[in-house]
Every structure is written in C-alpha cells, then in structure tokens.
Amino acid sequence: MSPVNQTLSLLLVEDDPGHARLIEKNLRRAGIFNPIQIMTHGQEIVDYLQQYKKLSHQNQIAQPILILLDLNLPVVSGYQVLELIKTDPMLRTIPIIVLTTTDDPREIEKCYELGCNVYVTKPVDYTDFIDAIQKLGLFLHVVQLPSTGRK
Amino acid sequence: MKTQNFSAGDSDKQALFESIFDTASDAIVCVDGFQNIAMFNRQAEQLFGYRAEEVIGQPLACLLPKHTRGRHELHVLSFAQEKTERRLMGSRAELSALRKDGSEFPVEISIAKVKLSEERTLFTAIVRDVTERKLAEQALQKAHEELEIRVEQRTADLKAANEELRTFAYIVSHDLRAPLVNLKGFSGELRFSLDELQSLLLSCELPEDIRKQVVSLLEADIPESLNYIELAATRMDQLINAILKLSRLGHQKLIIQTIDLNKAVDEALTALAHQIDLGGIEVHCETLPPLRADLTVVGSIIDNLLSNAIKYSDPARKNLIKIYATHHEKGTTIHVQDQGRGIAEDDKSKVFQIFRRAGTQDVPGEGMGLSYVQAMLRRHGGTIDFVSVLGQGSTFSFSIPDDLEEREPR
Numbered sequence: 001m002s003p004v005n006q007t008l009s010l011l012l013v014e015d016d017p018g019h020a021r022l023i024e025k026n027l028r029r030a031g032i033f034n035p036i037q038i039m040t041h042g043q044e045i046v047d048y049l050q051q052y053k054k055l056s057h058q059n060q061i062a063q064p065i066l067i068l069l070d071l072n073l074p075v076v077s078g079y080q081v082l083e084l085i086k087t088d089p090m091l092r093t094i095p096i097i098v099l100t101t102t103d104d105p106r107e108i109e110k111c112y113e114l115g116c117n118v119y120v121t122k123p124v125d126y127t128d129f130i131d132a133i134q135k136l137g138l139f140l141h142v143v144q145l146p147s148t149g150r151k
Numbered sequence: 152m153k154t155q156n157f158s159a160g161d162s163d164k165q166a167l168f169e170s171i172f173d174t175a176s177d178a179i180v181c182v183d184g185f186q187n188i189a190m191f192n193r194q195a196e197q198l199f200g201y202r203a204e205e206v207i208g209q210p211l212a213c214l215l216p217k218h219t220r221g222r223h224e225l226h227v228l229s230f231a232q233e234k235t236e237r238r239l240m241g242s243r244a245e246l247s248a249l250r251k252d253g254s255e256f257p258v259e260i261s262i263a264k265v266k267l268s269e270e271r272t273l274f275t276a277i278v279r280d281v282t283e284r285k286l287a288e289q290a291l292q293k294a295h296e297e298l299e300i301r302v303e304q305r306t307a308d309l310k311a312a313n314e315e316l317r318t319f320a321y322i323v324s325h326d327l328r329a330p331l332v333n334l335k336g337f338s339g340e341l342r343f344s345l346d347e348l349q350s351l352l353l354s355c356e357l358p359e360d361i362r363k364q365v366v367s368l369l370e371a372d373i374p375e376s377l378n379y380i381e382l383a384a385t386r387m388d389q390l391i392n393a394i395l396k397l398s399r400l401g402h403q404k405l406i407i408q409t410i411d412l413n414k415a416v417d418e419a420l421t422a423l424a425h426q427i428d429l430g431g432i433e434v435h436c437e438t439l440p441p442l443r444a445d446l447t448v449v450g451s452i453i454d455n456l457l458s459n460a461i462k463y464s465d466p467a468r469k470n471l472i473k474i475y476a477t478h479h480e481k482g483t484t485i486h487v488q489d490q491g492r493g494i495a496e497d498d499k500s501k502v503f504q505i506f507r508r509a510g511t512q513d514v515p516g517e518g519m520g521l522s523y524v525q526a527m528l529r530r531h532g533g534t535i536d537f538v539s540v541l542g543q544g545s546t547f548s549f550s551i552p553d554d555l556e557e558r559e560p561r
Contacts, residue, residue: 124332127339
C-alpha cells in the first residue's frame, strides 16, 4: 500500500476527547501516520481556516488538509462549519469527511446537500467502530486529493 | 280559521272577540288599507309602550324604525297583491320595531289579510319580541366561534408539544449515544491492552503462586468486569435505539394501498419459523381480507404481535396461535390469539407502556414492541386492544379504519 501523501494533515474536529482518541488510535492501526490535529469545537476550525486562507493569499504553500468533522459540536455546529467551507470558493475543495454518531437518513442527506464528501457513522459497537475507521483509513490510502493552498 | 256556530247574540260575540284579542299573549296590531293603525291590543300596548288610543288612526310607520320604513311598505304592498293570506316575516331576515321611547327591538311578525269588502282590506299583524331569542342565538354563535378558536388553539398546542417531545427524544438519544461509544471503545482498548499484558507477563518468569494470581486476574476478573461494562453499554444502546425508532415514526410518510394481509402474515411467519419450531407452536391462519393501509406499518404490527405470541407461549403445554379478521362498520380488525401465559390483571395497564415488560422476565426483549405498535396505529387512525386471562392466553386485536385514503397522515 502506498503511503498517504505525507504532507497531508488531518484535522479532526471532535468535541469528545474519548472519541478523538479512539479515532486516532484506529487510524494509526490502519496505517495512517499523517499528522492529526484535534480541534474541540467549531470555532477553532473556523479560525484555523481563516489563517489557512491568509497563507494561501500570500502565495505561501499551505499544507494540504482533510477535515474529519463531527456534527454535534459546541459553539459552531458541524453543519455551520460544513456550510462555511463549502460556500467559500477558496476552501470548497478541502475534502470533508463527516464522522458522527448520527445515522438518521435526513441528517445524512442534509450533509451531502451542504457538500460533505463522505459521511461515516460512528458505530456504538467497538468492533464495528474499528472496522469503520479502518475502512476510512484504507479509503484515505487510495483517495486522490485536490491540490490546495495555491492560487 | 273555523268558528263554531254560537247560538249567542252579536254582543256576546263582540265580548268574546275582545277578550281573545286582549288576552292573547302576542301583540296584535291591525292596519287598514291606508297603512293606518286600526286596532292595538293590550300586549301591543306593553310591547310598544303606547296606549291604544294614542296610536289608533296613526300611520303604522310610527311603530317602525326610520331605516326600515321604506322596506316595510314594499313588503305590505307586495303582500297586498299576493293571493296568499298570511305570511311570516322576520323569521329569517332581521326585522325590527320601534318603541315609544325610541328604542328598537328585533321582532318576528306574522301578517294576515282580511278582505272586508271589495275596497276594504284589513291587515292583522301578530308581533313577537324576539330580543331574547336573538340574544341567545348570538350567544350560541359566539360560543361556537370561541369553541372553535379554543379547539384550534389546543390542537396547535398539542401538535407543538408532540413535536417538542419528538425533538427531545431525538436529541437525547443522540447525545446519549456519544458516551456509549467511549464506554465500548475503551473497554475494547482495555481488552487489547490486556492481551498484550498477558503475553508480556506470561513470558516472564514468575513464582508459581503469583503466576496463578496473575492468570486469574487476567483471564477471569478483568474480563468479567469488562463484560459487564460492555453488556450494560449494549443494553443502553438498544434502549436508545428504541427511543430513536419511536421518535422517527412521525417523520415517515405513510403509503396507503391495498395490501394482501395473507402475504404479510406468511412473511412474518417465515421470519419467525425458527422460534415457532423451537417452541413446538402450531399456527393457524384464516384467509384474511384485503386491507387498505401502509404495508410496512401493518407488516411490522403483525410481526410484533406474532413474535409476542411466540415469545410468551407457555412452555408447559401445546400452544396454538390463531390469526383471523373481523369486519365491522368502522373497518377491519385483525386478531392474534394465543394460548400463552396470559397477562395478570395488575399488569394489564403496563402493556402499552414503553420499556415495561410484564410477568416473568425470562425472554429477551426491550419492552418496546407494543408501545411502538400503538404509536404506529395511532398515526394510521387505528386502535389496538387486547383481552387476556392469566394462564390461558391473550388475544391482541388491532383495527384499521376503512376510510384511510381520506385521512391525512398524522
């Protein structure tokens, strides 16, 4: 298996530190060794992306990123983050994987409508959870990412 | 009017007439062909506030409010031309009269004409004050309107409360799920660590008694604790999923179509075949009529009722489950009758409550089925009921109304 683009940074937006830890552990088990940055609420990622845009403006090469987004976030909800990114011409190509406990068909539809790229449900059963994250890891190995951070 | 032949003289007749005229409980006003008042009885005096001698010879107009005078004259003229002899006025249209003191009041008038000669026609008007009736009508009308507003208000309140409850159930169930992911996840992680620890420790040289203790801890005590944590989390997850399922019910659209109940029952029985065999249960299903309903909902109800009948069969005897339908003026009722353990009197009120399970708790289940069934039926405009005798069995019967296509899904 070819290693995932080494420069790719994973941004995990997750308010539950337990979940964040379990996701991280299982991504590592799946052979994903890219840096994972954990953010605990929606505002944090919004601020980060402002900074990211600034770097792009100055024609500096920002690190390509992929966002793993939980929906039930304090301050700024996952939906708001999703909408904000997907309606911003400079940010919209950033791949977003929604990773959440919700498995309601309406919520899933809403996320795709807002432009999320992949929707993954966090199963309560840990065997299924590991399985889901491992598959997500495999997916990350093969997925083609857009070149971001350049104008 | 027919009159008996009195053998009395004219003066007697006159006295009789005057007595009737004055003791009549309605006001009577007679008008001549020129619309002048010719007779005015005692009730009329009371009603209008005039003495007879004040108004006799005066134009009728003095008893009518200005704004209705023209209209009234037209009435009288048209009535004079008509062949009919009497007419009721004011029973539908609003008609009012004028008292001496200038106040108006609503009236109902029945008029009759008497042709005395070719030139002379007399009009008799019996006037009834309908103030109280009008007031009562108005009050009734107002009460109706208020009731309607209140019903609308209550319905809106109920809908809002219902929606709030659903949203609450939905949010709570999602928020409750998140900690479970951790409980299960970190139990799993502990198991992984335990395995590693085990291989590490067992590769070390340990004194025999310590080794025994370590093995006991690693292989019995710790896994036992982990098991309980995981079981509890699993159970909690089932309960949350059950609440979620209930809260989602309201959002599904019902598709009302003609469905084949026999097929629905067959499918349910096929899915339950294993349990039926295991329990040595005999199932007898009569031919069921077609039904207009949502297939998924009815299938799910039949599923629930059958699996309950199987679950709560009495292991001590041969069990027969009967499925049959009855039709009545309001719709179709489907009955699932079992010879299972039955429900005790004290437990009957808990049957449709969420998470309640009556009787001996020796069968797995979340205690969700019947409250779910009831909620589904409610949306369908249907009902569910049961009769049960402890130790003899239960019959659960659900009804679906015939006029489902005209019903808005709730």
